[in-house]
Amino acid sequence: MKISTSKKIMALAASALLLCATGADAKAKKPSGGSVTGDIVISKVFYSGSIRLNDATPKNYMFHQYVELYNNSADTLDVSGLYLAFPNSDSATNAWTAEEMQTAHKDSIVVKQIFQIPAEPTCLLDPGKSLVITNCAVDHSEIAVGNVNLSSADFEVKSTNKSYVELHNDAVPALSLIYSPTAALDFMNILNPGPSGVILLAADTKIDDCPLTYAKGKTTGNQYKIVPAFKTIDCVDIVKQKEPSAADKRIPTSYDAGFCVTDSIGTFSGQAVMRKTAYITSDGRTVLFDTNNSSIDFMSTNDLSLRTYCDTISGLSDSTIVIPESGYLAIKPSKPFCGNNDVLFCYVNATAKSTDFKYNEIPGDSLLLMAGDWIAIGKPGSHDIKLSEAQACMRTRSTSQQWSEENHKELTGGQKTRSIYKFSNAVGKVGFQRVPQTSEGGYNVADFSDGDRLYVTLTPAIIENFKETFGVADLDFIPWTGSTPESIETGIQTTAVAKSVRQHAIYNLNGQQLSTLQKGINIIDGKKVFVK
Numbered sequence: 193m194k195i196s197t198s199k200k201i202m203a204l205a206a207s208a209l210l211l212c213a214t215g216a217d218a219k220a221k222k223p224s225g226g227s228v229t230g231d232i233v234i235s236k237v238f239y240s241g242s243i244r245l246n247d248a249t250p251k252n253y254m255f256h257q258y259v260e261l262y263n264n265s266a267d268t269l270d271v272s273g274l275y276l277a278f279p280n281s282d283s284a285t286n287a288w289t290a291e292e293m294q295t296a297h298k299d300s301i302v303v304k305q306i307f308q309i310p311a312e313p314t315c316l317l318d319p320g321k322s323l324v325i326t327n328c329a330v331d332h333s334e335i336a337v338g339n340v341n342l343s344s345a346d347f348e349v350k351s352t353n354k355s356y357v358e359l360h361n362d363a364v365p366a367l368s369l370i371y372s373p374t375a376a377l378d379f380m381n382i383l384n385p386g387p388s389g390v391i392l393l394a395a396d397t398k399i400d401d402c403p404l405t406y407a408k409g410k411t412t413g414n415q416y417k418i419v420p421a422f423k424t425i426d427c428v429d430i431v432k433q434k435e436p437s438a439a440d441k442r443i444p445t446s447y448d449a450g451f452c453v454t455d456s457i458g459t460f461s462g463q464a465v466m467r468k469t470a471y472i473t474s475d476g477r478t479v480l481f482d483t484n485n486s487s488i489d490f491m492s493t494n495d496l497s498l499r500t501y502c503d504t505i506s507g508l509s510d511s512t513i514v515i516p517e518s519g520y521l522a523i524k525p526s527k528p529f530c531g532n533n534d535v536l537f538c539y540v541n542a543t544a545k546s547t548d549f550k551y552n553e554i555p556g557d558s559l560l561l562m563a564g565d566w567i568a569i570g571k572p573g574s575h576d577i578k579l580s581e582a583q584a585c586m587r588t589r590s591t592s593q594q595w596s597e598e599n600h601k602e603l604t605g606g607q608k609t610r611s612i613y614k615f616s617n618a619v620g621k622v623g624f625q626r627v628p629q630t631s632e633g634g635y636n637v638a639d640f641s642d643g644d645r646l647y648v649t650l651t652p653a654i655i656e657n658f659k660e661t662f663g664v665a666d667l668d669f670i671p672w673t674g675s676t677p678e679s680i681e682t683g684i685q686t687t688a689v690a691k692s693v694r695q696h697a698i699y700n701l702n703g704q705q706l707s708t709l710q711k712g713i714n715i716i717d718g719k720k721v722f723v724k
């Protein structure tokens with residue numbers, strides 16, 4: 193679950209969503225593979241099937257199986273071209289298990305079927321929204337147990353099997369079949385009760401280059417594709433029982449450390465598996481559990497309605513931060529966390545091409561944030577935060593900001609010319625204070641204590657840029673120019689515009705770029721600046 197490293201202020205987020213909704217010049221992020229990025233997750237799988245209604249003799253019914261994908265991030269995602277694959281489901285004797293694949297084809301998964309979301313037209317998925325894929329996009333509620341209405345599904349597999357054709361919905365776009373071992377197996381074959389699974393692969397996966405293999409120990413018969421596991425965006429391993437053996441595992445543990453299964457003892461139970469809820473933002477957006485372990489992330493449910501998730505939040509524990517009189521506090525939560533809308537959480541970047549820090553500010557109630565070092569901005573006093581057992585929606589970042597785990601640090605070698613600046617949250621002096629000069633004339637040695645461990649290291653080029661911007665001969669202190677505790681209350685940053693503002697892009701509240709500042713509210717690097 194990643195987000196861009198630009199500042200996240202609610203007004204900008206709203207305008208970005210508007211652009212994506214219209215489809216005009218939209219530049220949504222494309223999810224990528226690599227140890228499960230977490231932007232988009234497989235959120236619900238109805239694979240068990242149920243029983244037909246109104247039959248004198250109960251008959252099994254499978255035509256209402258579906259897979260649901262969910263945008264777990266705060267960005268609109270471009271899901272065009274993503275692949276949906278299903279692992280091989282042969283018996284233990286002939287199946288390529290995850291353990292055996294590590295020896296035969298390391299970091300690979302054997303799949304029996306591959307489907308693809310069409311590359312055109314562009315398919316955008318907004319934050320907190322789901323995409324439903326099924327074999328038969330019709331209302332099944334009067335046919336089988338479970339009250340499943342799939343007429344609003346987003347994609348349908350257009351099988352040539354007569355039984356499926358009779359239940360097809362021509363109004364629903366087709367999910368493309370890319371590979372299947374036989375022509376007859378042209379529908380999503382999610383084995384009930386497993387072993388099976390669902391794998392979401394990146395759009396740039398080179399399926400044509402993936403080699404073929406027979407079932408383990410065979411040289412004839414059906415052939416399956418060997419896909420690279422590192423192209424996995426998300427995956428779910430489904431097994432027959434609640435204590436699987438290595439023979440049941442189809443997906444490497446580094447991508448799914450566990451498995452999921454309905455809690456019914458029998459098959460055709462009318463149950464699905466869905467992700468637990470990790471967090472609900474102040475605007476009502478659900479953030480789903482994601483630890484790359486289906487045993488932890490998923491729960492069994494009898495609610496088969498589309499795009500619905502559990503209202504009960506799982507895995508949160510209470511914690512408190514105390515912001516001092518200055519309104520700023522350096523923190524380092526040990527787990528992913530979230531807060532309320534009365535606090536901004538910030539980290540800073542600085543590069544040689546920049547004339548100022550880049551303040552990446554995220555409202556406390558908008559995301560499940562990654563564990564690590566942050567600067568909390570808010571009114572002095574106690575503020576509640578929640579620590580989560582789930583995986584953060586924001587997990588990777590490029591940052592100059594660091595947290596010292598040592599009491600003494602000395603930059604050596606190629607780092608020796610850099611200067612250490614320690615974060616200062618003293619009243620009236622919030623910013624970054626350069627450490628004392630060494631006897632050799634450098635600023636590369638620092639001592640830390642429990643109260644001040646946040647720091648940045650700046651190159652000479654960055655410092656020279658800062659000197660020119662601030663008009664000083666020797667830059668000993670870099671003042672804070674990001675949001676203030678007061679601006680959180682009003683939602684408007686009213687401090688004086690720095691000289692470097694003209695070098696940054698300026699937008700109005702409609703997301704339109706401006707050539708110069710206008711009266712009223714302007715958006716500069718994601719920050720609201722009010723001009724009288």
